[in-house]
Amino acid sequence: MLTFDTIAQVLWTSFATSTCLVLFAVAFALVLKVNRIFNFAQAGVMTVAFYAAHGAVSGAGLPGWFGCLLALAAAVAASALLEVAGFRSLRRRRATPMFVFIFTLIVSEMVAYLAMLAFGTWPTTIFPSLFWPVTLVGGVAVSAWDLPAIAGMLASLALLAGFLRLAKAGRSMTAVADNPDLAELYGIEKDRVYLVTVVVSGLLVGVGMCLYGSRAQVQPTTAIELMLFAVAATIIGGIGNLWGAALTAVALGIVQNASVLFIPAEWQGFLLYVFLFLAIVFLPNGIRLPERRRGLARRLARVDLAAADGAGPAAAAGPAAATRREA
Amino acid sequence: MRQSASTVSRRALVAGSLALAALGPRAARAEEALRFGMAMPLSGGQATYGQDQVKAAEWAVAAINQAGGVAGRKLEMIVLDTRADPQAGIQAANRLISVDRVPAFVSAWSAVVKAIAPVANDSRTVQLSVGANSADIARLGDYTYTTFPLAAVDITAVANYAARQMGKKRAAVLYINNETGTVAAQIYRDVFAKAGGQVVAYEAYDPRASDWTGPLLKVRAAQPDIVHIQGLVADTPQVIAQMRQLGLTLPVTSYSAVYNPKLIEQLGKAAEGVIATSLAPGVTDSPAVAAYVERWKKEVGREPNGLPYTQYLYDAPYLVAEIYRSLAGKKLALTGENVRKEMIAIRTFDLPLTGKLVINDDHTVTKPVYLMEVKDGRWVQKAVVE
Numbered sequence: 001m002l003t004f005d006t007i008a009q010v011l012w013t014s015f016a017t018s019t020c021l022v023l024f025a026v027a028f029a030l031v032l033k034v035n036r037i038f039n040f041a042q043a044g045v046m047t048v049a050f051y052a053a054h055g056a057v058s059g060a061g062l063p064g065w066f067g068c069l070l071a072l073a074a075a076v077a078a079s080a081l082l083e084v085a086g087f088r089s090l091r092r093r094r095a096t097p098m099f100v101f102i103f104t105l106i107v108s109e110m111v112a113y114l115a116m117l118a119f120g121t122w123p124t125t126i127f128p129s130l131f132w133p134v135t136l137v138g139g140v141a142v143s144a145w146d147l148p149a150i151a152g153m154l155a156s157l158a159l160l161a162g163f164l165r166l167a168k169a170g171r172s173m174t175a176v177a178d179n180p181d182l183a184e185l186y187g188i189e190k191d192r193v194y195l196v197t198v199v200v201s202g203l204l205v206g207v208g209m210c211l212y213g214s215r216a217q218v219q220p221t222t223a224i225e226l227m228l229f230a231v232a233a234t235i236i237g238g239i240g241n242l243w244g245a246a247l248t249a250v251a252l253g254i255v256q257n258a259s260v261l262f263i264p265a266e267w268q269g270f271l272l273y274v275f276l277f278l279a280i281v282f283l284p285n286g287i288r289l290p291e292r293r294r295g296l297a298r299r300l301a302r303v304d305l306a307a308a309d310g311a312g313p314a315a316a317a318g319p320a321a322a323t324r325r326e327a
Numbered sequence: 328m329r330q331s332a333s334t335v336s337r338r339a340l341v342a343g344s345l346a347l348a349a350l351g352p353r354a355a356r357a358e359e360a361l362r363f364g365m366a367m368p369l370s371g372g373q374a375t376y377g378q379d380q381v382k383a384a385e386w387a388v389a390a391i392n393q394a395g396g397v398a399g400r401k402l403e404m405i406v407l408d409t410r411a412d413p414q415a416g417i418q419a420a421n422r423l424i425s426v427d428r429v430p431a432f433v434s435a436w437s438a439v440v441k442a443i444a445p446v447a448n449d450s451r452t453v454q455l456s457v458g459a460n461s462a463d464i465a466r467l468g469d470y471t472y473t474t475f476p477l478a479a480v481d482i483t484a485v486a487n488y489a490a491r492q493m494g495k496k497r498a499a500v501l502y503i504n505n506e507t508g509t510v511a512a513q514i515y516r517d518v519f520a521k522a523g524g525q526v527v528a529y530e531a532y533d534p535r536a537s538d539w540t541g542p543l544l545k546v547r548a549a550q551p552d553i554v555h556i557q558g559l560v561a562d563t564p565q566v567i568a569q570m571r572q573l574g575l576t577l578p579v580t581s582y583s584a585v586y587n588p589k590l591i592e593q594l595g596k597a598a599e600g601v602i603a604t605s606l607a608p609g610v611t612d613s614p615a616v617a618a619y620v621e622r623w624k625k626e627v628g629r630e631p632n633g634l635p636y637t638q639y640l641y642d643a644p645y646l647v648a649e650i651y652r653s654l655a656g657k658k659l660a661l662t663g664e665n666v667r668k669e670m671i672a673i674r675t676f677d678l679p680l681t682g683k684l685v686i687n688d689d690h691t692v693t694k695p696v697y698l699m700e701v702k703d704g705r706w707v708q709k710a711v712v713e
Contacts, residue, residue: 006544009573013540120375122589122632123561130564130593134572141573216537217561225535253538260541266504268541269533 002261005139010258016146017215018253019153022246023208024226025233026157027201029245032234034177034197036097041082041104042230044111045202046223049075049209051119053126054218064214067126072206079202082107083195091191108224115220123217126210130217149211156207157246160200169196177240232272236279360403361396361661363647364423364432366416366443373411373436376633380435380458381406383637386622387644387679397648398655404644405429413442424450430663431650433643435636437461444471452663453670457643458636462510465690470667474646474684475639476694481604482514482557484696484712485580489553490522492710493578499528499551501542501566503558511557511582519555527551532558532566539566543573553578560584564593571597578602583635586699586706598701602709605697607635607681611708612697615679642678649676 024046031039052074057067086107090100132143164170175183176193184190212218212226230245233252237244256271365384368377388404396402405427407419416439423432424446434440435458444467447454456464456473464473489495498519502512508531516526528549530542543566546554554570554577556563563585570579571594579601586603594601610617616638623631631637650669651661659665676684685693700709 006548009544010540013538017538116371116374120632121373122375125593128592129595130568131571131595131597132568134574136574143572212537216565219561257538257541260545264531265536265542265545266531266533269535 014257041107043108043223075206368411371410486518
């Protein structure tokens, strides 16, 4: 059973299918880090993005690329609406984090219900066909979906990293994530940064749903189920650590899939809860690499927003630098 | 002027009342419709199916009334929403029994039917389960009957057919880890083994899974000659797609949830050879079904969600009408007790869209199972298992 081909196949497929989960996890971790919101309403944005693409491609017969662009636009619009009409209003009323959290849960359920009324409960995909042609590489089946999905995920993460490091808005997000009040003193408009953050998160979600919905069937409640994975990856990866959430999403996907080779498949889903339970009880700050390795890991893969360097305008670098001094 | 009009109106009212009184209770009864209830999900997650099923039943009631009704009286269907929720189902049943005073009502969804059964038994009102397929439905007491074959019927048929007619010796069973999957997978395993085959892989998968590589590789390693997939409408097409992508070109069997045109659209050539069950005749088997599907396309612009289920719902008012007609012919009161006795006495019904129905003493029904196979991009009938 445990042949090289079997192990290679499980590893490859798990990695490919985790691409969309990575994007959902990073989107969730980003809003949590900058806006400090456990944004379960992300499920609503995911649902909006999917049905926009589905309506355009399967419904109106428009090309796939147009459907994906529409999904991105819909996700951005839904995210902006959520921030402006929801989160901003709650901030002004000084709502407690628990209240905001409940609000996000209500939004996700509300969108699922509306999608149910509008599109029914029949599972659907973006493209009419679920089947992707396969090429055998050695003994491993590589589907035509796998490589574009991996490329899409890597490109999205690279753009995000570039945006956070190089763009003024990205550095402002870093500053607000670090210390929102201090950032405001340096002239950064917090509300604008919060809006940019949910919009960037919406873009990631849009790409993720285009990938997910072109391979798997989606129902109005699918996004809510996917959120558990994003939350688990964020917590285990270390809250506030974007790339930690991304790597954890890949690792969780692989472990969950590969576990079937050793344990009965019905326990596969249970594993996620076990990891989540253990992480919350024993690793409330997520998995932290030993100090000696962290420097290298940080350079290679980890952009901890709190530790981002202060290159660029002083306005953005100030709060981050202040935190380093305190540390 | 206003006063005059009012006086005339009052006089007309008094005259009308007197005329009605003179005609007596018989005339009033002649206009009174014969009622039955329908408790179905019209809102919530299952509404897509529930609404189509109710529409089918409404068409049937209209057709019955257009053809003269039941013993000269109109048939009236009172529809209430259950949201496919047991508690809402009990409330709907109480209302139908206590307020609308129906002697019989139709319901569906196993959890709802089970929850309503004690209410039906206590009030001696007949509950006709139309579409729920849990094996427990046959054991819910004297006043709950089904017109829909229960779970074991089609799974038994497909397992027997694979082993005996197709000559398969090594089956792999891949099933979703919930009540739908586990119970049916056990039935398949037992029947296939009893028919002389061997189940070489028996793999469950998580209901939230979006990738099935692991279980499918286990199936591949067991080298079966047929694979039975017992999943839901959401995951089964994806499992088949991934199975084909992993190079497993074996014949696949499944059950009625898979039998829909969408599977072919989603899988293309990968759907070729997939065998599913249908518990009602299809468009190629019956001109009445073909006309019914055409009517859907013409009036609603699409085929109904869960075609076979809507066929059973279309037939339910015909079954009720036949029982009511028989009771009227014998001049017996329309009570739940009499409806039950008459239904058992008639026992065999010939219904427009699902054909012959025999109600057995053990509260099950006997129906043929239609095995459908994807061939050249369309569903064709492979066999009928009686």
